Amino acid sequence: EAGVTQFPSHSVIEKGQTVTLRCDPISGHDNLYWYRRVMGKEIKFLLHFVKESKQDESGMPNNRFLAERTGGTYSTLKVQPAELEDSGVYFCASSQGRGRGEETQYFGPGTRLLVL
Amino acid sequence: AQTVTQSQPEMSVQEAETVTLSCTYDTSENNYYLFWYKQPPSRQMILVIRQEAYKQQNATENRFSVNFQKAAKSFSLKISDSQLGDTAMYFCAFIHNAGNMLTFGGGTRLMVKP
Numbered sequence: 321e322a323g324v325t326q327f328p329s330h331s332v333i334e335k336g337q338t339v340t341l342r343c344d345p346i347s348g349h350d351n352l353y354w355y356r357r358v359m360g361k362e363i364k365f366l367l368h369f370v371k372e373s374k375q376d377e378s379g380m381p382n383n384r385f386l387a388e389r390t391g392g393t394y395s396t397l398k399v400q401p402a403e404l405e406d407s408g409v410y411f412c413a414s415s416q417g418r419g420r421g422e423e424t425q426y427f428g429p430g431t432r433l434l435v436l
Numbered sequence: 437a438q439t440v441t442q443s444q445p446e447m448s449v450q451e452a453e454t455v456t457l458s459c460t461y462d463t464s465e466n467n468y469y470l471f472w473y474k475q476p477p478s479r480q481m482i483l484v485i486r487q488e489a490y491k492q493q494n495a496t497e498n499r500f501s502v503n504f505q506k507a508a509k510s511f512s513l514k515i516s517d518s519q520l521g522d523t524a525m526y527f528c529a530f531i532h533n534a535g536n537m538l539t540f541g542g543g544t545r546l547m548v549k550p
Binding site (some may be wrong): 323329351353355361362363364365368375376378379411419420421422424425426427428429431 | 440467469471473478479480481482483486488519527529531532533534535536537538539540541543544
């Protein structure tokens with residue numbers, strides 16, 4: 321069974337440009353999460369999808385970030401326009417069930433974003 | 437709000453020896469889960485071990501075991517017979533029973549030396 325995959329693995333862009341990150345969850349997982357770790361800080365929750373619906377987007381830092389999950393399969397996270405402080409590693413995770421604490425979240429390898 | 441603290445940013449251990457990584461957390465909740473995740477240099481983050489707060493027995497997975505002290509809000513990870521492949525970033529994480537978001541500590545970078 322394939323794990324959570326993310327694309328690209330690395331992205332280097334200039335301030336003001338747009339970047340789109342993609343996450344493919346484990347097949348059959350209704351829950352999809354985005355997290356990020358900015359330089360030297362903890363991994364922080366961004367948002368949670370249940371199928372195609374945003375269940376919780378309380379961690380999204382501002383309106384420059386837009387996440388979508390059309391059709392309830394893969395998800396994209398767009399940053400537009402990117403700022404220097406957006407640099408970091410963006411992780412995606414997925415889980416089965418109802419998106420509750422007892423379910424294990426399986427993580428992808430992350431996308432390393434560098435904004436110059 | 438929950439917080440998770442890993443007080444050891446970096447640690448090293450000789451191959452075949454035992455090492456313990458510390459994690460403390462703060463919560464007012466009674467029902468929750470704790471996790472240790474490992475991220476090797478290849479970057480795929482994988483689950484090492486999980487502990488249900490309602491269970492008094494410490495979780496064990498092969499060479500990995502935890503010392504869960506609920507009253508002290510402590511959740512340390514012990515790695516026995518350390519192997520070179522254990523070299524990685526280790527993250528401690530917390531989630532409330534009814535919650536959907538993991539709260540992570542800052543991570544501990546472990547180096548296993550030959």
